[in-house]
Amino acid sequence: MADPTILWFRRDLRLSDQAALIAAAGEGSVVPVYILDDETPKHRAMGAASRWWLHHSLKALDASLREKGSRLILRRGKSDEQLSDIAKECGAERVHALRHYEPWWRNAERAVAKRIDLVLHDGNYLAPPGSITTGTGGQYKIYTPFWRALNGHMPPPDPHRAPAKIDPPARWPKSDTLNDWDLLPTKPNWAKGFDPWTPGEEGAHKQLSRFKRHADDYAETRNLPSEDGSSRLSPHLHFGEVSPAQVWHAVAEEGGSVGTFLGELGWRDYAQNIILQYPDYASKNARDAFDEMPWRSSKVDLRAWQQGRTGYPIVDAGMRQLWATGWMHNRVRMIAASFLIKHLLIDWREGERWFWDCLVDADYGNNAVNWQWTAGTGVDSNMFVRIMAPLTQSPKFDAAGYIRQWVPELAKLDDAAIHDPEDAGCRPRDYPAKIIGHRAARERALAAYRHTK
Structure with a gap:
């Protein structure tokens, strides 16, 4: 029997439209491997909510592999060291994997390639990051022209089916047990509200089918928190349980405003192109002037925001939804992020870190790009002086039902009062007063911004 090939899973936990799997299976027997590597990313190790998702996604992936005659090998440690050890244990000489663009994964790929033959494939984005270039061969920094250029290369190639069978190796390397990794919270179990999620490839395709039924009115409903017209595909896409090509081909012909949703898929590609150019985008202002911003370091105000106790109902609803479910409605994410940055004048990086730990779809590129867009600090971003008014946004997007939930x-408040119970004179005693008035917050933020200039 020929030597086996290692298939290295990371954020690509699927068997269909998996270029690395197809290549590995084409060479003979395959050893599928997932390594829990907290050492290489260091402070960028997965957050708590992502670990909950990872546990269930790996369990689903192993079950799918077993149906194909294979199984998933689990190891913990540095990727290059573990892959080298696994290769020695099973006699493998080559590793196939999908290419990743987070700075720590690029470092890991270089380290692995020094120890064993590493073959990288594309497949986690609509087009390989870095491949969509300007007329002079440079990289795009602004989303709109990037999307226009990317869209000119669409549709993506047709997705590939999963292999009917995956040949096992003559001898399996040793494996950890998933439960021993303690990825699930227990004391206390703060993930009880995560039950509506179904991690794994099957769950991803079921969610895609549900979204497809109303993808045509995405632009009209995605901004309404009480209706929730979001696709809810973000964690499935982040963990690679469904490929963006599969999503594109499933919904592209639905008509209506589906083009708006396809633009959101394109935003994922844009974010990866940005971190490819700026690897430290989650920790460094893209606009140097903001290094002089006099951010406030109020732990009390930060904690009030994290707990959903700001006195602004739409903000508090979003932050509580985040804690309870590991996800927040996309429109409310913008409102909550703007509130932290501009109403509380707290550094956007505090919010980025909180989302990194609490979101099941915590994606390095998306999270960093979205926070810098809101803060006005990014290479392509909203202007800092454009300050969202939560008390206006809430009724505008009909968030009453969302707040009640x-x-x-x-x-018990009616629609007229629920968006601003303090102003309506009916704030319940167990609900906090506004942490700061909107006008005072706006004036403070603008004064801080003038300091940077």
Whole structure:
């Protein structure tokens, strides 16, 4: 029997439209491997909510592999060291994997390639990051022209089916047990509200089918928190349980405003292109002037925001939804992020870190690019002086039902009062007063911005 080939899984936990799997299976027997590597990313190790998702996704992946005659090998440690050890244990001489663009994964790929033959494939994005270039061969920094250029290369290639069978190696390397990794919270179990999620490839395709039924009115419903017209595909896409090509081909012909959703898929590609150019985008202002911003370091205000106790119902509803479910509605994410940065004048990096730990779809590129866009610090971003007004945004996007769901103290208020119970004179005693008035916050933010200039 020929030597086996290692298939290295990371954020690509699927068997269909998996270029690395197809290549590995074409060479003979395959050893599928997932390595829990917290050493290479260091402070960028997966957050707690992502670890919950990872546990269930790996369990689903192993079950799918077993149906194909294979199984998943689990190891913990530095990727290059573990892959080298696994190769020695099973006699493999080559590793196939999908290419990743987070700075720590690029470092890991270089380290692995020094120890064993590493073959990298594309497949986690609509087009390989770095491949969509300007007329002079440079990299795009602004989303709109990037999307226009990317869209000119669409549709992506047709997705590939999973192999009917995956040949096992003559001898399996040793494997950890998933439960021994303690990825799930227990004391306390703060993930009880995560139950509606179904991690794994099958769950991803079921969610895609559900979204497809209303993809045509995406632009009209995605901004309404009470209706929730979001696709809810973001964690499935982040963990690679479904490929963007599969999503594109499933919904592209649905008509209506589906083009808006396809633009959001393109935003994922844009974010990867940005971190490819700026690897430290989650920790460094892209606009140097903001290094002089006099951010406030109020732990009390930061904690109030994290707990959903700011006195602004739409903000509090979003932050409580995040804690309870590991996800927040996309429109509310912008409102909550803007509030932290501009109303509380707290450094955007504090919010980025909180989202990194609490989101099941915490993606390095998306998270960093979205926070810098909101803060006005990014290479392509909203202007800092454009300050969202939560008390206006809430009724504008009909968030009353959403607030009632996540801020039960306000559930009995009518639609006229629920967006600003303090101003309406009916704030319940168990709901906090506004942490700061909107006008005062706006004036403070603009004064801080003038300091940077």
